[in-house]
Amino acid sequence: MDLKGLKKVELHCHLEGAVRISTLTELAKAKKIDLPYSDPIKLKKSLCVVEPLKNLSDLLERLLRMRDLLDSEELYERVTFEYIEDSFNQGVRLLELRYNPVFAAEASPSLTLDRIHRGILSGIERAQKKYKIGVGLIGTLGRILPMNIVKQEMEFIIANKDTFCGIDLADKEDGFEPKPFAPYFEKAREAGLRITIHAGEINVPGASKNVYDAITYLYAERIGHGVRIFEDKKVMDLVKEKGIVLEMCPMSNWLSSAVDGGHPAHPIKKYLDYGIKVTINSDDPGLFGSSLIDDYKILAEHHGFTEKEFNRCNQIAFDACFIKDKEKYWV
Numbered sequence: 054m055d056l057k058g059l060k061k062v063e064l065h066c067h068l069e070g071a072v073r074i075s076t077l078t079e080l081a082k083a084k085k086i087d088l089p090y091s092d093p094i095k096l097k098k099s100l101c102v103v104e105p106l107k108n109l110s111d112l113l114e115r116l117l118r119m120r121d122l123l124d125s126e127e128l129y130e131r132v133t134f135e136y137i138e139d140s141f142n143q144g145v146r147l148l149e150l151r152y153n154p155v156f157a158a159e160a161s162p163s164l165t166l167d168r169i170h171r172g173i174l175s176g177i178e179r180a181q182k183k184y185k186i187g188v189g190l191i192g193t194l195g196r197i198l199p200m201n202i203v204k205q206e207m208e209f210i211i212a213n214k215d216t217f218c219g220i221d222l223a224d225k226e227d228g229f230e231p232k233p234f235a236p237y238f239e240k241a242r243e244a245g246l247r248i249t250i251h252a253g254e255i256n257v258p259g260a261s262k263n264v265y266d267a268i269t270y271l272y273a274e275r276i277g278h279g280v281r282i283f284e285d286k287k288v289m290d291l292v293k294e295k296g297i298v299l300e301m302c303p304m305s306n307w308l309s310s311a312v313d314g315g316h317p318a319h320p321i322k323k324y325l326d327y328g329i330k331v332t333i334n335s336d337d338p339g340l341f342g343s344s345l346i347d348d349y350k351i352l353a354e355h356h357g358f359t360e361k362e363f364n365r366c367n368q369i370a371f372d373a374c375f376i377k378d379k380e381k382y383w384v
């Protein structure tokens with residue numbers, strides 16, 4: 054099967070975790086960071102997460118190191134352009150990129166939320182002059198940040214709602230349940246932003262309840278991952294009945310050990326057969342040293358996905374995309 058040739062929609066990709074290895078290497082060299090530059094395999098291992106980690110904290114630590122390399126508006130312009138270019142070359146025709154404004158700005162005192170946003174918008178503009186691809190931006194709130202910072206992020210995203218199509222909540226789930234964030238998502242909804250929430254991602258107590266709460270209290274139309282909903286049939290049925298879309302990321306879920314038993318144990322095919330709307334995404338391809346095509350390969354090799362299943366998932370993603378209808382290219 055020609056996986057690259059399939060027309061694709063990607064809904065779930067974090068810009069801070071989507072930087073090309075070649076760009077990361079160049080930036081790390083410029084900052085004189087001590088890495089094994091002469092050995093490509095060792096270099097990839099030091100920059101990326103290439104095998105399952107014991108917990109999400111390890112993964113977040115690497116993401117932090119990667120984020121710190123992006124310390125200017127110009128770099129945000131560049132990495133945005135590069136990711137859109139790479140996406141287009143993998144068959145993606147509709148792409149939603151997300152980033153966490155405060156998390157991104159922590160890389161350098163000279164960065165402001167406005168500068169980062171301006172850099173990203175310029176990168177999108179440059180890419181769209183070259184490639185016929187629809188691109189939407191989602192603003193991510195960090196659930197581990199102090200509430201006053203989360204409020205600041207939410208206000209920034211709402212103030213820029215003409216250039217954001219949606220809002221998200223991400224980071225560690227255990228100890229950070231969705232309900233306390235309800236007032237922020239109420240405001241975002243009133244402002245016309247579409248809502249997706251990371252929940253049920255990791256094998257921690259309460260993961261499936263977080264999916265229930267994200268739908269019930271935060272108005273989630275889509276769930277980032279939702280892998281663990283098999284724990285509770287009531288949650289599976291709620292997701293199915295409400296037509297909630299799961300943004301599933303097989304490579305990421307394997308690396309974060311979201312389910313025991315490796316790739317074959319991932320529930321994506323089970324959910325699809327159950328009538329749940331699932332989509333295929335890369336999450337943090339730069340952080341994993343992978344690409345969206347690798348996620349498609351996993352599904353073809355371990356779950357028997359054929360063109361039929363891939364097209365079905367991409368049609369679901371097309372319909373669930375937050376990008377305005379007039380900007381939805383599908384060519």
Ligand SMILES: [Zn+2]
Nearest residue numbers: 067251277336
């Ligand atoms: Zn994510």
